[in-house]
Amino acid sequence: MASDPANPRQRVVRVGSRRAKLTAAPGTFAEPEVTDDETVAPVRQGEGPNDARLRQDVPPHY
Template sequence: MAPDRAPRQHVEKVAGSRRARLTAAPGTTGEPRPADEDRGAEASASSDSGPNDERMKRDVPPHY
């Protein structure tokens, strides 16, 4: 391996679990960020609806 490689994520084994966990990617934190933070206020203020939205809400699948 070349010594000048960039840092990477690593797999961590979790005791008592069937799944492994990845470490945080370099330059990021391990904490999740809520989706609302990404969009900001402009997404919640815009409630644009398309021409077929009301029809889609009324439609019922044939197996109901």
């Protein structure tokens, strides 16, 4: 399949001997968008009725 300059595509770029990554897709930015920490991980508002029990529970295989 020949490359078409009118239809750019992502390319696979070798990063190491066993790793590879994709280039940014056409029409997007390669860098991630920076957001405030408050919007990413909201703070807990309160305790639910079974939160304490869920923290104490241990899976049966332990």
